[in-house]
Amino acid sequence: MNSLYERIGGTAAVKAAVDIFYDKVLADGRIAHFFQGVDMDAQRRKQRSFLIMAFGGPNTYSGADMRRAHAPLVAQGLNDTHFDAVVENLAATLAQLGVGATEIGEVAVVAESVRDDVLGRESVAA
Secondary structure (H helix, E strand, O other): OOOHHHHHOHHHHHHHHHHHHHHHHHHOOOOHHHHOOOOHHHHHHHHHHHHHHHOOOOOOOOOOOHHHHHHHHHHOOOOHHHHHHHHHHHHHHHHHOOOOHHHHHHHHHHHHHHHHHHOOOOOOOO
């Protein structure tokens, strides 16, 4: 079976998705304030690299781990509501690009797998 990365269209699709995704995020009053003062070109590059790796494509991601990268945002109040808004914007972006419901569901699973790290809390063992 092809990787999620291949099924959604590879690097070109991830690049398009990240650009649309951040347009949505920056227009979303629930979460836009977390990106004030952020170099969005650099942010888009890091996000593309991370998503390509997370979806099973080539691993060129060299950024900080999720816990360390998001710690300043957690200190600003980042919580589950904000995380949910990000996932919602990502799902809407993928749907806009014609990605199927199965793949969008898989993306949500990937997102959920990093929720505790992003929010700086201990994972609860199942």
